[in-house]
Amino acid sequence: MDFNKAYKTIIARIVERGGQQEIDEIIRFYGYDKVVTAIRDEIYFLPNYAIDKALKFFPELKKEEMYCYLNRKDKPYHWI
Numbered sequence: 001m002d003f004n005k006a007y008k009t010i011i012a013r014i015v016e017r018g019g020q021q022e023i024d025e026i027i028r029f030y031g032y033d034k035v036v037t038a039i040r041d042e043i044y045f046l047p048n049y050a051i052d053k054a055l056k057f058f059p060e061l062k063k064e065e066m067y068c069y070l071n072r073k074d075k076p077y078h079w080i
Contacts, residue, residue, distance in 0.1 A: 003029070011035055012043045015057070016050040023057050036061065043068050 003010060007030055014022045027035055039046075039054050040061055046054065046068040055061055063069050 007034070008038055008042050011038045012046060012050075015039065015054050016046060020057070039068075040066055044071060 011026055011030070014026050018026075030038075036058055039058065044067070046066075051063060051066060051069055054066070055063060
């Protein structure tokens with residue numbers, strides 16, 4: 001797996017399933033700015049609980065600015 005090409009997927013999964021130690025590791029590997037930018041502007045989908053976790057880990061993020069939140073707002077999801 002190329003960790004640089006798959007950074008969006010890796011960051012999304014760590015936010016979704018990881019804890020503070022894993023968040024610290026992706027920040028060390030990718031850099032704080034790249035992680036925050038990916039969460040805010042590039043990740044297409046995160047479940048509600050993962051969005052809440054991201055807001056807890058990165059206090060400068062706002063739910064209303066996150067692409068994954070804006071993309072799903074007021075849309076029904078048939079698979080959930």
